[in-house]
């Protein structure tokens with residue numbers, strides 16, 4: 001098994017969660033969301049280092065949490081930017097070893113399995129870029145000025161994180177996107193637009209991102225399965 005570095009993103013505003021505090025501080029079964037996510041990678045012996053990207057205004061609260069949960073080794077706190085892509089770029093710039101495999105993961109996805117992470121890392125090593133994704137279960141309509149059409153569901157996958165890359169591949173893709181003013185909704189899309197191969201690794205529907213208040217109930221249900 002190969003080791004990897006990971007960038008964990010927690011510098012967003014969590015606006016869609018409509019909560020009084022940022023979503024990474026939301027308590028799930030007595031523990032903050034961001035700690036649930038960190039727990040996963042802290043127990044992985046193949047995780048060499050963590051760049052935790054945060055909003056500078058929340059750094060003090062994050063540092064308090066890291067101290068409380070004893071997470072101070074192998075972790076560096078980095079300041080994020082206005083867009084998710086800016087935060088990833090800050091994380092990439094802060095990576096210590098500028099080679100090997102780098103994972104990029106949403107702090108708001110606390111249920112990824114280490115089994116899926118291991119498959120993903122191997123695939124990225126082999127192909128340069130890979131992401132976890134799940135087949136879309138809805139019927140998806142494309143709505144444009146010329147009307148409504150139905151996309152072929154067999155071809156549709158919902159992108160998740162982690163997404164994994166050889167460091168040189170993702171750094172180059174981010175630099176190109178920055179230069180050209182391109183803003184993507186994930187990191188794999190920055191590699192795709194350079195016509196470089198990106199592989200899908202089938203993940204789990206449990207690897208949800210907590211985005212809206214309804215997701216908190218779903219997250220509690222997932223956690224209950226492991227009680």
Ligand SMILES: Nc1ccn([C@@H]2O[C@H](COP(=O)(O)OP(=O)(O)OP(=O)(O)O)[C@@H](O)[C@H]2O)c(=O)n1
Pocket residue numbers: 009010011012013014015016017053080081082083084085087088106107108109209210211
């Ligand atoms: N400028 C940003 C924006 C997002 N993120 C992180 O990227 C992940 C996925 O983003 P999303 O769920 O969209 O989070 P927010 O941007 O915080 O949510 P919202 O769009 O509702 O404000 C989150 O863990 C979030 O903290 C980040 O590090 N920096």
Ligand SMILES: C[C@](O)(CO)[C@H](O)COP(=O)(O)O
Pocket residue numbers: 084106159160161185186187209211
């Ligand atoms: C990369 C990602 O997880 C894709 O699902 C991303 O964080 C999506 O963010 P969004 O703002 O909820 O599209």
